[in-house]
Amino acid sequence: QVQLVESGGGLVQAGGSLRLSCAASGNILSIRAMGWYRQAPEKQRELVAAFSSDGRTNYADSVKGRFAISRDNAKNTVYLEMNSLKPEDTAVYYCNVVDYVARNYWGKGTLVTVSS
Numbered sequence: 258q259v260q261l262v263e264s265g266g267g268l269v270q271a272g273g274s275l276r277l278s279c280a281a282s283g284n285i286l287s288i289r290a291m292g293w294y295r296q297a298p299e300k301q302r303e304l305v306a307a308f309s310s311d312g313r314t315n316y317a318d319s320v321k322g323r324f325a326i327s328r329d330n331a332k333n334t335v336y337l338e339m340n341s342l343k344p345e346d347t348a349v350y351y352c353n354v355v356d357y358v359a360r361n362y363w364g365k366g367t368l369v370t371v372s373s
Contacts, residue, residue: 266367
């Protein structure tokens, strides 16, 4: 089992920045991929940014050049730096981990609201 705790959401004006954090605990050694998803009202959950099992990063086209994913292995934490935020970035952001048998674990989510 892996437990995930997100933090860093909040209200920000368009053009502003936020940094989300996700701390993982539990069976850390089983983690193969880690990243961020988001779900806006009445929309499906979508990938924002993630580290794949081979260490490469993937970004949604809508956030390329504005968001950056990073990680601190010593702290078992992954970050999402969000810059030039737009109202359409408003969503609940979820941390996601995939383990070595392809089980998905999710955090409870953190709300990001971008005002125009």
